[in-house]
Amino acid sequence: MPKSSPVRTADHVDEVHFAFLDGHAHATPTLRGAQSPATPPVQQIQHLAGTSAPTTIIHLARLLVFLVLLGIIPSTIIFLVDISVHKVFDLRESIIELDIHSPLAVFLFALTGVALCLASTFVCHLCSTEAEGSGIPAMKSLMSGFYDKVKPALSLWALLAKTVGLVCAIGGGLPVGWEGPNVHISCIVAHHLSRLPPFRALRRDRALRMQIMACACAVGLASSFGTPIGGVLYALETTASFYLVPTFWKCVLATLAGSFVYDMLYKTPLVEAFANTSFGDTPYRGQLPAFMLLGALLGLLGAFFVRCVHTLYLLRKRRLPGTNRYVLLFVFGLVAALLQYPLPNFRLDPRLAINDFFSAEKMDMFSLPEVAILVLVKFPLIVISIGLPVPAGVFIPCFLVGAGLGRLYGELLNLLFGQNVVAGGYAVVGAAAFTAGVTRALSVAVVIFEVTGQLKHTMPTLAAVLISVIFANGINRSLYDALIIMKRLPYMPHMRRDRTPEQKVHHIMRTDVISLPEFCSLVQIRETLDKYQSFDSFPIVTKDGLLLGSVRRRSLLNLITRANANIPAEAHTAKPIERHAQAPQESEESPDKDLSVQEADLSVMESEDEQARKQLIPQDQLTINQSFRTRLEPDLSPLIVTANTSLSQLHFMFVMLMPTHAYVLIGGELQGIVTRGDLVQSGEPPNLPSHPHLSELAPT
Amino acid sequence: MPKSSPVRTADHVDEVHFAFLDGHAHATPTLRGAQSPATPPVQQIQHLAGTSAPTTIIHLARLLVFLVLLGIIPSTIIFLVDISVHKVFDLRESIIELDIHSPLAVFLFALTGVALCLASTFVCHLCSTEAEGSGIPAMKSLMSGFYDKVKPALSLWALLAKTVGLVCAIGGGLPVGWEGPNVHISCIVAHHLSRLPPFRALRRDRALRMQIMACACAVGLASSFGTPIGGVLYALETTASFYLVPTFWKCVLATLAGSFVYDMLYKTPLVEAFANTSFGDTPYRGQLPAFMLLGALLGLLGAFFVRCVHTLYLLRKRRLPGTNRYVLLFVFGLVAALLQYPLPNFRLDPRLAINDFFSAEKMDMFSLPEVAILVLVKFPLIVISIGLPVPAGVFIPCFLVGAGLGRLYGELLNLLFGQNVVAGGYAVVGAAAFTAGVTRALSVAVVIFEVTGQLKHTMPTLAAVLISVIFANGINRSLYDALIIMKRLPYMPHMRRDRTPEQKVHHIMRTDVISLPEFCSLVQIRETLDKYQSFDSFPIVTKDGLLLGSVRRRSLLNLITRANANIPAEAHTAKPIERHAQAPQESEESPDKDLSVQEADLSVMESEDEQARKQLIPQDQLTINQSFRTRLEPDLSPLIVTANTSLSQLHFMFVMLMPTHAYVLIGGELQGIVTRGDLVQSGEPPNLPSHPHLSELAPT
Structure with missing residues (x-):
């Protein structure tokens, strides 16, 4: 970790990495059958561990x-x-x-x-x-x-x-x-x-x-x-x-x-846990439309909930911009305490209340009006709590409200249609549907099956959750997505507001790419490394600006360090070449040449990476022979796109491959760079430090 | 669909497409809050349907x-x-x-x-x-x-x-x-x-x-x-x-x-279904090691099963290479019938047998020796059946064998440790563990929870399944992966045997890329289209071989057709330019020029795509002015990599983005192509038609 770099500039950090990469590089598909030779044990463990790194x-x-x-x-x-x-x-x-x-x-x-x-x-x-x-x-x-x-x-x-x-x-x-x-x-x-x-x-x-x-x-x-x-x-x-x-x-x-x-x-009696439900074998197939209606209603309510949270956030930003956090908490803490004091059921652990709502029989602790009051009071309280500057989850409160609403709905149906309707079942479905409406996660259904320990209501729950998510998604985004936008967190699947999927890459790319020429003096490398301390890799271009690949910061540091330390093995990474151009394919055959010159030039460099980093521009740099050049070998493969790639394609590549940036080529020439911040709001102020233009670094 | 192309050559078909692309191009993240303007309904449905296509x-x-x-x-x-x-x-x-x-x-x-x-x-x-x-x-x-x-x-x-x-x-x-x-x-x-x-x-x-x-x-x-x-x-x-x-x-x-x-x-009594289990609240936490041991044993057995299937396949290929399918089925059908005849339980629907194994009480239909015989006889029968040329699934038979083995294991424990052990629970866990050992799917556990309608054994089942999968994966691949290899199906996550993840792209790329020059005569386009009828896109290169992008076959056909039909709008896609080079950025401003020449040249062309396709080389082609050239505009963004990209990276990109091929650039020049078939066994014979070299098509 480069701790010494104080400013990490925007997104042009880190090498292009393919996160999740190694989960898939299964090597050759070998079956230990009669004819295939026994594969070494290392290879067999690979697909188990899911990494391509040599897995022991x-x-x-x-x-x-x-x-x-x-x-x-x-x-x-x-x-x-x-x-x-x-x-x-x-x-x-x-x-x-x-x-x-x-x-x-x-x-x-x-x-x-x-x-x-x-x-x-x-x-x-x-x-x-x-x-x-x-x-x-x-x-x-x-x-x-x-x-x-x-x-x-x-x-x-x-x-x-x-x-x-x-x-x-x-x-x-x-x-x-x-x-x-x-x-x-x-x-x-x-x-x-x-x-x-x-x-x-x-x-x-x-x-x-x-x-x-x-x-x-x-x-x-x-x-x-x-x-x-x-x-x-x-x-x-x-x-x-x-x-x-x-x-x-x-x-x-x-x-x-x-x-x-x-x-x-x-299982210790220290803390309440969710109790398993015990619904009997009451048939519910005829009630499926009722469950679906509940799902639709709670989906709409979930969307309304998200909207309330967002509206409240905007209101607070506009009306009470500088409100002190302590004032907020004081007022709200007082309100919560005074509301809860007279009602013992309000002070209950939500799990106990939910267990009661879920019960197949009559509720033990709650009367129906109490449930209604609980829901009516808790809803706004939850909306406000989510925006407060304290740790605050949203699943359990939503679960409680949804269970309450479902119970009320179930009891109503019970009144209308008789004993065949198990109100507790509606509470289960309601809890799942409302939570799904807020979080837009279908797997709330699975959570509730596991929480209740019963698979009795598989189909109604799934149907209600699905309808709830579809309805809510028709109106707005999930609460988590809304919070991401509200908190200005960078999030790859959200494209920036000022981008459209139809735009082409050349509309948004930055043209001030920092690159290194193929034949490059060590002084130039040092200057570049020193100037852009936060960059973890640099593209390498030919003298015509054609992209060759990129090189890690680490490799460049090693190159300089080795040149200084006069390690014979150095020739494999650093290949000093005096010919300036028109010598592309022979580099492999020209080791150890002019090593002494290099060595002399760089004798002031420290041998350790961190030190080398700090002292990249020693005082005697001007005495170094400027005409001496090293051929840089690319050791990284960056993500490359052509200028007419649409943003939707580029965005997809960023989502799937998780690189930090992509280079834009026009006719083979490195003409631009698109970083993650150019595609998504990266949560940082837009005044990026100005980059010197490509031509500034090209060999003159 | 180009139905007229009889031969679809290897993998160089289709444009580079990004399947799954559209699932993610969420447009700008807008929340319908108080300050953001109301978004049009079309955009709101986008993230619901999960496609970026204009969704109504x-x-x-x-x-x-x-x-x-x-x-x-x-x-x-x-x-x-x-x-x-x-x-x-x-x-x-x-x-x-x-x-x-x-x-x-x-x-x-x-x-x-x-x-x-x-x-x-x-x-x-x-x-x-x-x-x-x-x-x-x-x-x-x-x-x-x-x-x-x-x-x-x-x-x-x-x-x-x-x-x-x-x-x-x-x-x-x-x-x-x-x-x-x-x-x-x-x-x-x-x-x-x-x-x-x-x-x-x-x-x-x-x-x-x-x-x-x-x-x-x-x-x-x-x-x-x-x-x-x-x-x-x-x-x-x-x-x-x-x-x-x-x-x-x-x-x-x-x-x-x-x-x-x-x-x-x-729910009709026409067909047997899985019955819900009814295990009581017997504590099983102390039995977790026993469940885990069962998982390990059945995982090993599952791996052995896969190996048996593969070995049998190889044996049959080697010893009985030309066996008639009818002979095989005759012999095996007879054996199966004779084995099943004396034992009524063998003729049972597997679901009924499984229900019996899963029962919390004593089994109704099976005695313990019968279970043992069933397992012993069914195991080899299933191994053989999978390889027969008939439709044959593997889940239910494995489920049956696993349930039987689990039941036997449970009954043994019951004998040893007394009534606390519910043998039916072991049957459930055994069924899941053996099936998971064969298919390597953890979700077998979820399937079994839903099948049995109970979540009583969540933890033992999950633990046994997990251990089974880990043990089995330590030995070989899943049955489905083995079948893919046996049947020589193309499958992206399996890299070809002769490739290693450490190899670089330039080791495996093919250098005979079919490309079109930037300034290209219509005759040349027609010849290329005609010669490579199966190619859906062509890369465009400058006269120095630098890659500009690629162009769809369809666009080329349109270009030719429009030139022929003399539609004025044609100028936007086909831009006739007589200047040969050094005229890059002005193409947008030179419409309608020399249209008459083009028209005259191409008057023999048919106006419909399909006909144009068939008659790409009319007899008078030699009379066309060879010096007349059109500037091709790339309309596709291909996947591009540099030559020093490792195969593990490239493979990851292929898995995640699902393109059909990638172009390899060396210093901006299009030097090679890697198709899916170069990375994975594509199930086709390796004798691909020879491609003319790049230089053949480059402008002279």
Whole structure:
């Protein structure tokens, strides 16, 4: 990691990498049949581990252990958070139990609520503002290829802020969920776990790193509900734009480990868990239209929910632009506490309420008017909470509202059509449909099957969820997409507003490409490296501007360092050639020539990379013979497009291959560059540092 | 579709297309918030339908209707096949019921069995040999981008052969499954349904066409078992190498429609269906190691199964190279009939046997020794059946064997450790683990949850399946991958045996690229078009060989046609320029010039495309002024790589973008081409027609 570079300029960082690349380079398809020679064991493990890097048993074992740990550690943290929330709940409940009618109790309840809300936002303010909000939008941005940009959100400070903030926010009575924060927490754990010495080897493979983050997302969700399959699918739908099949088993392994922990811990009576439903064999086929109508209604309501969140966000931006976070939390914490105080059911863990809504019989804790009030009050509270500067998930609150609405709908049908209608079934379908309407994830259905432990309502649930998603998608985008836009996160599948898919690449490309000429003096290389410290690769062009390929920053540094250290092996990468042009194909045969000159010229250079980097322009550089040139060998294959490529094609290539930039050729000449930031809003101010024009660096 | 081209040469067909492209070109991310202007409805539907083509409500409705039909029609066909099998079963059963000890009954039973087996292979022989085997390997090949190559398998004759052949094969007593054939059937239905006038518009979008095929695969599986979610996931894992998230809802809609039909039809007492299990709340957490051991054992057995199939295939190829298909079927049909005759449980519908194995109580129909015999006899029978030239699935037979083995294992544990062990649970886990060991699909677990209607054994099943897949993958490839290799189907994720991921593109590229010069006479265009009738696009190079882009065959034909028809609008695509070079940027301003010359030259051309195609070289071509040249405008953006790109990178690009070929540039010059066939075994003989060298076509 080039820590010494202070400014990472826009998108022209990093080499063109093909993340997910290695998931697919199956080598030769060999079957261990009678006639084919026995393949070496290394090759056989390849398709198992899903990487093309030479995979040994040790590497595989490392990966397996890592994935199991990735399942266990976040699950444990999530459980600890959950138990802390529970403790806080109990403490505040004990205030009320003293004397519910005393003004002191009201005061104490409100005070603790407000204090916890303020503490929640304070810890975010202090440690990491990245910890605010759901966390899923940021991970979505990360999964679309912006690992480097999202990195600040993966600090241990963010972990601290997220966990403590989450405990305070939920404990303080805010109607926020924990599945988004849990995803964030497990991604932070994955990031730091993979930096530990035993697992550092896994990080080297970019593709694997992305797969690991996908697993982390899945673990976060699976451990929130104890749903190994639903977690994987929900993470897939909400964070990824496509999924490679080899990622699948890794995710399942991690979520399984996580679910095992969940299973062990939540079977203790410490914390509430979702109860399995127990619907009988009542036929429901005739009720399918009713379920579908419920799906449609809740889909529209889900879209309305997203719109409310967005409108509120815009209103706050415009009307109350400089509102202090503490003022916000104070007011809202007070409102939440005062609303919750008189109604014991409002203070309930949402899981208990949901269990009650799902029950096949009459509800234990809620009367129908109470359900209606709960839904009516919670809806606006949830809309507001999502925009507050505290950690805030959205799944569980939506689940609660949807379950309540479904229950009401079911009870209504029950009144109208008699005992054949099981209201609890409608609550299940309603919870899934409303959550799907908000998040636009069909896999909510799978989550609910696993949560309820029953597959009785497969078809109505799926149908309602599907209709809900279709209706809601007809109106606006998913909440996560809306949050990405609101928070200005870079996200590859969203094209920039000022681009249309029909535009051609030459309309948007930047023409000021920094490139190195094929025959290039070491001084020139050093100057370029020094000037563009944030660039990880440079294109190499012929004297006519024709693109040859690109070269890593590392290789250039090595070249300079080796020239200095006079290592004989140096000739293989650095080929000093005095002929200036018209000597293209012979470079392989001209090693060791003029090595002494090179050596003399570069004697001031340091031998270590980092040092070399800092001292790229020594004071005696002007004495170096300017006419001496080295032939640069491209060692990277950049993504290349022609100028008449449409943006929709280019965008597709960026989504699928996840490069950082693409070079634009016109008749073989390198004429432009398109970076990710030119296609998607990268979340950075548009005033990029001006680049010297191509011609500035071309040999004169 | 260029039907007139008789030979489609290797892989250099079709334009470079980016299948799945349109699933992602979300336009500008607009939220219908307070400040953003209301977006036009067309744009809002885009992200719903998942295509970037201008999507209207009508287009969406068309798609929805199509998907519902795609769910309903194959399900109905599948049900009809199933009911026919049932009738055949009943008929043959009635023979036995007459008098089980009479030699006549034996004779009749064997005779009908052999006759049906022979009929099964006869109908395949007669109608379409593509109908033989599972069908999933062919669809896997199709889904990896080889639509055109797999097309013969999508004929209506193949549908006929597959359905009739399947009824005869299962009815004849062969232990073959129907899920693979069902996938094939529903893909054929999808192909032909999309060619009907109302849905033809859907076909135009290549990306959508591939998504539709993905849906068809999912429907085939879902309708075999009535498992909407498991079907989608199993289809994902077995046929695709990656999945775009927008495909997901389309698949779910189709499978849901299919499952609805399944639900309606299979609740009739006409055909056996899988029964829901009813395991109690026996704790099984302590038994997790036992479940995992079962998974490991059955994973190894699954790998052994794949190896047996492959070895048998090789043995038959070597020892009995020219065996007649009828002899094979006669012998094997007779063996199967004689083995099944004395044992009534052998003649049972596998679903009934599986239901019995899965029962929580004592088995009704089987004693333990019978289970052991069933497994021992069925295992080799299944191995042999898969290689026979009849339609033959593999899922259900594996399911049966796995369930039997699991039951035996469970009963053994029950004997050893007492009543706490529910043997039926082990049967469920065993069925999933063995099938996963053979197919390497984790989603078998989801299928089994849906089949049994219970989520009691989530964790043991998932753990066993995961371990089974990991162990089996350590030994060899999945059965479907093995069948792809055995049948020499082209499949993108399998790199050719003679390629290694470390090789560079310049090692494997072909240098004989057919290209057109930038300034090109119409005669030259006509000659090229005529000579390479199968090529759908041609690269355009400058006189120095620098690549400008490529041009569609269609555009070239239009250019010639328009020149002939003297349409004034022609000037926009064909720009006659007499200056030979050094006139690059002015082409837009030189319309209508020399139109009369062009017109005169080309007066012999027909105005219709097809006719123009056939008469590309009229007799008076020699009289055309050879010095007259047109400037070609590239209208396609090909995939371009530099010569030092590694094959692993190139392979990844081919897998993700699904182009048909890539051009190789060395310093901007078009130096080579790599087609899909150069990377993967394309299933065609390697003696490709020789191409004239690049220089032959370059302007002299």
